[in-house]
Amino acid sequence: MSSVTSADVIVLGLGGMGSATAAHLARRGATVIGFDAFEPGHANGSSHGETRIIRKAYFESPDYVPMLERAYQLWHDLEAESGQELLTINGALNIGSAESGFVTGAARSAREFGLNVEELDASDVRKRFPGFQLPENLVALFDPEGGFLRPERCTAAHLESAHQHGATLRFNEPVLEWGSDGDSVFVRTATERITAGKLVITAGPWSKNVIAGWDAPLVVWRIVNVHFGSTAAQRFAPENCPVFLMEVPEGHYYGFPALPGQGVKIGRHDIGAVTTPDTIDREVRENEIVMLRNVLDTYMPGASGPVLRTLTCMYTNTPDHHFVLDHHPAHDNVVVGCGFSGHGFKFASVIGEILSQLALDSESQLDIGFLATGRFSKELR
Numbered sequence: 196m197s198s199v200t201s202a203d204v205i206v207l208g209l210g211g212m213g214s215a216t217a218a219h220l221a222r223r224g225a226t227v228i229g230f231d232a233f234e235p236g237h238a239n240g241s242s243h244g245e246t247r248i249i250r251k252a253y254f255e256s257p258d259y260v261p262m263l264e265r266a267y268q269l270w271h272d273l274e275a276e277s278g279q280e281l282l283t284i285n286g287a288l289n290i291g292s293a294e295s296g297f298v299t300g301a302a303r304s305a306r307e308f309g310l311n312v313e314e315l316d317a318s319d320v321r322k323r324f325p326g327f328q329l330p331e332n333l334v335a336l337f338d339p340e341g342g343f344l345r346p347e348r349c350t351a352a353h354l355e356s357a358h359q360h361g362a363t364l365r366f367n368e369p370v371l372e373w374g375s376d377g378d379s380v381f382v383r384t385a386t387e388r389i390t391a392g393k394l395v396i397t398a399g400p401w402s403k404n405v406i407a408g409w410d411a412p413l414v415v416w417r418i419v420n421v422h423f424g425s426t427a428a429q430r431f432a433p434e435n436c437p438v439f440l441m442e443v444p445e446g447h448y449y450g451f452p453a454l455p456g457q458g459v460k461i462g463r464h465d466i467g468a469v470t471t472p473d474t475i476d477r478e479v480r481e482n483e484i485v486m487l488r489n490v491l492d493t494y495m496p497g498a499s500g501p502v503l504r505t506l507t508c509m510y511t512n513t514p515d516h517h518f519v520l521d522h523h524p525a526h527d528n529v530v531v532g533c534g535f536s537g538h539g540f541k542f543a544s545v546i547g548e549i550l551s552q553l554a555l556d557s558e559s560q561l562d563i564g565f566l567a568t569g570r571f572s573k574e575l576r
């Protein structure tokens with residue numbers, strides 16, 4: 196155990212976002228102590244499961260595009276620093292009706308930022324990406340800059356970078372309590388009380404309980420992913436099959452091409468059972484597998500062979516499904532990053548930078564006003 200008992204900044208939670216925050220803080224020369232309740236890269240939170248989609252023509256809002264530009268750059272920097280491949284660019288297909296939010300939202304972001312995208316009708320998609328057999332009433336917006344990240348590698352690379360730049364990282368050591376008197380903060384674990392100038396809370400699905408003093412409007416969903424061994428591996432290989440998002444009558448789905456040993460992975464994005472990280476049901480049931488298999492059978496025939504693997508994970512949703520990146524409403528020296536609503540991982544590299552700037556400079560260089568806590572003011576106590 197480290198004997199360090201004070202720091203410039205404490206990072207509470209070293210998952211996808213906290214590992215990046217610790218890295219950015221340490222690179223800037225701040226003394227950093229980070230805590231996590233579990234071991235590095237654990238599968239109890241929201242950042243496990245081998246793959247995460249990244250895309251630039253962002254259907255959720257054009258406001259995210261500048262953050263995405265910076266996120267891509269920082270992922271490439273992290274690849275150079277770590278010597279590892281973290282990011283695979285094989286395109287992203289936003290599929291839906293011509294009026295769907297997935298298609299019109301992505302087109303809007305592309306238009307506003309001059310992004311290179313291609314509008315495809317169902318027959319264009321069939322010719323170009325034979326793994327997808329869409330009915331004539333569906334179209335797709337192809338984002339050539341889309342692809343996927345390797346989340347476990349990304350988090351490990353951020354942790355290693357933080358460590359190399361002098362951060363003290365403590366695992367299997369939950370923070371039991373924290374407080375702020377305005378000038379300084381403290382955290383208490385089972386064995387120690389540590390003080391610092393600033394605290395960054397990146398507690399993922401635990402955030403609602405951890406962020407004391409603000410009744411954060413967060414709801415945690417249980418999400419199931421299933422990996423199917425495809426019966427036509429080449430058709431669904433990354434070079435032939437982009438990552439995909441589908442807004443179809445069956446719901447909103449996303450998925451990944453067949454990676455060696457992992458098959459095609461698919462999950463549902465628009466519904467989940469409300470849960471908590473301490474009570475989540477980790478058993479994946481047959482009806483959940485059948486729902487996902489049926490979607491593949493309808494739109495990607497041949498993709499849904501035998502089940503290779505199932506997993507559960509958690510979304511931490513805000514009411515508007517946009518993130519929270521801000522100072523704590525009651526404590527200026529506490530910064531919160533939470534509510535990533537099932538689409539945060541692709542931003543982890545830039546969110547680490549933003550949270551480090553909020554902690555060290557009080558403000559972010561990027562425009563994050565749309566992610567402030569104040570938009571939930573009615574929910575404030």
Ligand SMILES: Cc1cc2nc3c(=O)[nH]c(=O)nc-3n(C[C@H](O)[C@H](O)[C@H](O)COP(=O)(O)OP(=O)(O)OC[C@H]3O[C@@H](n4cnc5c(N)ncnc54)[C@H](O)[C@@H]3O)c2cc1C
Nearest residue numbers: 208210211212232240241242248370399508535539540541
């Ligand atoms: C199935 C699934 C698929 C997804 N797909 C995508 C995708 O394709 N693209 C995308 O961009 N995003 C995706 N997301 C969302 C993305 O993965 C999350 O937004 C992101 O991983 C959240 O990171 P986090 O750091 O907030 O949470 P976590 O990585 O869970 O980190 C929180 C950490 O805080 C620690 N912690 C909590 N309480 C304490 C405490 N008291 N003391 C110490 N440590 C504590 C936890 O142990 C944990 O390590 C997906 C999410 C899921 C579940």
